[in-house]
Amino acid sequence: MKILGVNAVFHDPSAALVIDGQTVAAAEEERFSRRKHGKRPVPFAAWELPEQAMRWCLTRAGLRVEDLDAVGYSFDPALCLPAEHLGLSDPWDHLRRTYAERAPWFLAEALPGLDPDDVHFVPHHVAHAASAGLAAPGPSSACLVLDGRGERASHLAGHHREGRLEVLAAQQLPHSLGLLYEGLTEHLGFLRSSDEYKVMALASYGIPRHLDDFRSLIRTTPDGGFVTEQIDWSRYAPRVAGEQGGPTLGRAHADLAAGVQRRLEEVLIELATWVHERTGEQMLTMAGGTALNCVANTAIARRTRFDQVWVQPAAGDAGTALGAALRLTTVLPDPFEGGSAATPPRPMTTAALGRDWSDEELADHLRSAHVPFATQADLDALADEVAGALAADDVVAWFQGRSAFGPRALGCRSLLAHPGAQHNLERLNAIKGREQFRPVAPLVLLDRAADIFDGPIPSPYMLFVHDVQPAWRSRIPAVVHVDGTARIQTVDPAAQPVLAAVLQRFEELTGLPALVNTSLNTAGRPMVDSPRDALELFGSAPVDLLVMGPHLVRRSDLFAESGHAGRRTEQRTVAALEPTR
Numbered sequence: 001m002k003i004l005g006v007n008a009v010f011h012d013p014s015a016a017l018v019i020d021g022q023t024v025a026a027a028e029e030e031r032f033s034r035r036k037h038g039k040r041p042v043p044f045a046a047w048e049l050p051e052q053a054m055r056w057c058l059t060r061a062g063l064r065v066e067d068l069d070a071v072g073y074s075f076d077p078a079l080c081l082p083a084e085h086l087g088l089s090d091p092w093d094h095l096r097r098t099y100a101e102r103a104p105w106f107l108a109e110a111l112p113g114l115d116p117d118d119v120h121f122v123p124h125h126v127a128h129a130a131s132a133g134l135a136a137p138g139p140s141s142a143c144l145v146l147d148g149r150g151e152r153a154s155h156l157a158g159h160h161r162e163g164r165l166e167v168l169a170a171q172q173l174p175h176s177l178g179l180l181y182e183g184l185t186e187h188l189g190f191l192r193s194s195d196e197y198k199v200m201a202l203a204s205y206g207i208p209r210h211l212d213d214f215r216s217l218i219r220t221t222p223d224g225g226f227v228t229e230q231i232d233w234s235r236y237a238p239r240v241a242g243e244q245g246g247p248t249l250g251r252a253h254a255d256l257a258a259g260v261q262r263r264l265e266e267v268l269i270e271l272a273t274w275v276h277e278r279t280g281e282q283m284l285t286m287a288g289g290t291a292l293n294c295v296a297n298t299a300i301a302r303r304t305r306f307d308q309v310w311v312q313p314a315a316g317d318a319g320t321a322l323g324a325a326l327r328l329t330t331v332l333p334d335p336f337e338g339g340s341a342a343t344p345p346r347p348m349t350t351a352a353l354g355r356d357w358s359d360e361e362l363a364d365h366l367r368s369a370h371v372p373f374a375t376q377a378d379l380d381a382l383a384d385e386v387a388g389a390l391a392a393d394d395v396v397a398w399f400q401g402r403s404a405f406g407p408r409a410l411g412c413r414s415l416l417a418h419p420g421a422q423h424n425l426e427r428l429n430a431i432k433g434r435e436q437f438r439p440v441a442p443l444v445l446l447d448r449a450a451d452i453f454d455g456p457i458p459s460p461y462m463l464f465v466h467d468v469q470p471a472w473r474s475r476i477p478a479v480v481h482v483d484g485t486a487r488i489q490t491v492d493p494a495a496q497p498v499l500a501a502v503l504q505r506f507e508e509l510t511g512l513p514a515l516v517n518t519s520l521n522t523a524g525r526p527m528v529d530s531p532r533d534a535l536e537l538f539g540s541a542p543v544d545l546l547v548m549g550p551h552l553v554r555r556s557d558l559f560a561e562s563g564h565a566g567r568r569t570e571q572r573t574v575a576a577l578e579p580t581r
């Protein structure tokens with residue numbers, strides 16, 4: 001069966017395509033539209049669809065709209081309740097239901113040829129749960145979904161067995177750990193539904209001195225749910241007005257963040273323990289925006305009885321597109337199997353599910369931009385050249401293969417640098433225009449990770465934090481956060497041979513089997529996806545070397561030849577404008 005999944009209602013609009021249980025494509029609309037998070041998460045924008053991502057998914061697989069068996073939409077308007085029944089104050093919340101009810105017709109408009117009757121609503125948290133439980137390795141798992149909100153709930157605890165989901169608990173709104181954290185994010189002057197990870201980073205600088213308060217205000221209940229009382233954040237630290245002036249972040253804000261973060265970890269451990277006791281499963285699968293809190297994920301991995309915690313790399317709402325498609329794979333009758341036996345989903349083995357370009361197409365982009373470049377087709381020679389630049393403390397923009405689904409830079413579109421140079425933290429934050437309290441993370445060879453980092457290994461999706469072994473902290477200071485941790489990505493040579501070759505050569509040159517890895521973008525912009533995006537970043541940020549596939553562009557060469565390139569452009573333009581006779 002060919003199933004397109006669509007996420008549109010709240011934020012991070014995205015699309016995913018699952019064919020016969022195999023995920024073949026998944027992408028966020030922001031990577032095409034170049035608008036961070038695709039749209040603002042307001043009710044008025046709920047109708048907007050990930051049109052470019054949807055069309056690309058079909059093109060990628062060579063499908064026509066008519067070839068689709070079904071479209072899964074990760075929100076079920078039939079589950080909606082009036083905002084006042086949910087304890088919400090948004091007078092426009094009803095628009096989400098209105099637009100979602102009409103989504104089949106919006107989709108048919110965006111995808112001519114689609115029969116609106118082929119669109120199926122998948123409850124928001126069921127879609128999140130499917131993106132974890134049906135994508136994870138293994139036939140069964142306990143499942144925990146936590147986010148700001150779905151139709152009427154903010155949480156789901158369940159049990160996945162043989163493709164079936166049994167819902168064990170669902171916390172109804174207004175109680176929401178995600179909305180609570182979003183509220184704190186806004187109070188601290190950051191953008192809600194976007195910058196929650198900054199609060200997590202800030203928490204490392206504080207002392208959880210108000211923890212007792214938060215233990216009474218945020219608490220679990222015996223039925224597997226929880227209570228979140230309304231909290232007056234101003235009691236603990238003054239509101240930060242962001243760019244409009246007013247109080248700036250200080251000790252009180254860090255302490256507030258630390259207290260809420262610590263309480264969140266405690267509550268998640270209690271919720272995970274509850275679902276472990278109900279299911280007896282060895283593996284916990286997680287999704288929902290709260291599951292992007294890698295500090296809390298690590299606390300769950302360390303302090304519960306689960307042997308393994310698997311988190312969907314696109315744990316935020318983008319992942320519900322994939323989840324909706326996977327869910328339909330298990331519940332819709334397969335027309336080619338007599339209408340009964342659906343194809344079971346196959347585990348997700350990579351997050352590299354987005355766009356890619358051939359080596360020749362990449363070269364064409366560079367030529368058309370009049371950018372001088374060298375091509376190194378030999379893998380060892382390419383690794384040698386890139387590792388040499390990194391060892392000489394160059395910053396490298398790295399563009400290889402398919403782009404990654406989800407918010408993390410996973411070695412597909414990354415900025416790489418020397419982890420032994422302390423100044424690279426400040427340097428990269430400056431290049432990206434980020435706050436200086438934000439850490440950058442390391443890539444590390446899979447077979448060397450346990451020597452340096454203590455925590456869940458392998459960690460291919462950057463969803464956990466690890467303690468850096470004391471002996472290594474002074475050797476890789478750029479990637480060690482203030483609390484002695486690092487959010488690592490392990491690199492398996494079988495999955496990412498080019499990146500692994502660079503890491504291996506870099507270790508030969510420096511003795512360090514790790515590199516600084518941060519997303520290839522500048523502040524407020526989505527991650528680079530296309531060659532054009534990469535060239536725009538390279539043209540505007542002080543990056544020394546751009547590596548696109550086997551092609552290398554050095555900034556020094558760019559400046560040396562830019563005058564010639566400019567003249568050539570001018571001559572061509574004039575020639576093109578001459579009238580033909």
Ligand SMILES: [Fe+2]
Binds near residue numbers: 148
């Ligand atoms: Fe969600």
